Amino acid sequence: MTTYRFHAFARLKNTEEFRVLGLDLSKSELKSKICKPYKAGKDIYISSTITRIADIQQLSIVRSQHNAKVELDRYGEEHAALIKKQNEGSGLIVLGVFRGNNPLELMECCENVTDTFIADAPGSGTFVTKTYAFFHNQWIIGIGLLIIGILIGKFLDAGT
Numbered sequence: 001m002t003t004y005r006f007h008a009f010a011r012l013k014n015t016e017e018f019r020v021l022g023l024d025l026s027k028s029e030l031k032s033k034i035c036k037p038y039k040a041g042k043d044i045y046i047s048s049t050i051t052r053i054a055d056i057q058q059l060s061i062v063r064s065q066h067n068a069k070v071e072l073d074r075y076g077e078e079h080a081a082l083i084k085k086q087n088e089g090s091g092l093i094v095l096g097v098f099r100g101n102n103p104l105e106l107m108e109c110c111e112n113v114t115d116t117f118i119a120d121a122p123g124s125g126t127f128v129t130k131t132y133a134f135f136h137n138q139w140i141i142g143i144g145l146l147i148i149g150i151l152i153g154k155f156l157d158a159g160t
Contacts, residue, residue: 002065003026004063005023005026005064005065005068006022006024006026006029006030006061006063007022007023007062008021008022008025008034008059008061009104009106010056011056011058012051012055012057013055017104018060020103022034024068030117034046035117035118038053038056039122041123041124060107061117061118062106062111062113063110064106064109064111068106071106072102072105073100075100075109076099076100076101083098
């Protein structure tokens with residue numbers, strides 16, 4: 001069984017750039033430190049940094065089979081090999097910025113799994129909070145009490 005590492009990024013309002021929320025997270029760390037606070041509408045606190053939930057415009061979660069450093073090194077090597085191949089095949093020399101130095105590049109070279117973990121807007125609630133809200137609906141309470149009353153009546157009638 002493959003153990004994946006997860007990396008989370010957020011684009012804050014009024015900016016075009018993403019920022020790193022967490023790198024090399026296990027699935028349970030991702031859920032407890034990123035997904036659960038996000039769904040509950042609470043600020044995200046990870047590695048001594050607080051990210052206000054109200055400031056998040058977009059959240060991105062990617063997964064890799066290796067830690068961030070290994071993935072970035074691999075990505076950098078692939079990019080360097082591509083530039084070398086382009087330089088060998090033509091009379092022109094292509095100069096480029098080499099990749100694999102910025103953690104944000106993990107969003108390009110790893111599998112995006114955001115939709116697997118985040119399906120709703122921030123503060124939309126976890127399963128527990130949604131269930132709690134459902135059972136605190138006045139209609140549900142009224143229908144539940146009616147059903148309980150009918151069952152008690154049937155039970156008392158059956159006893160006589």
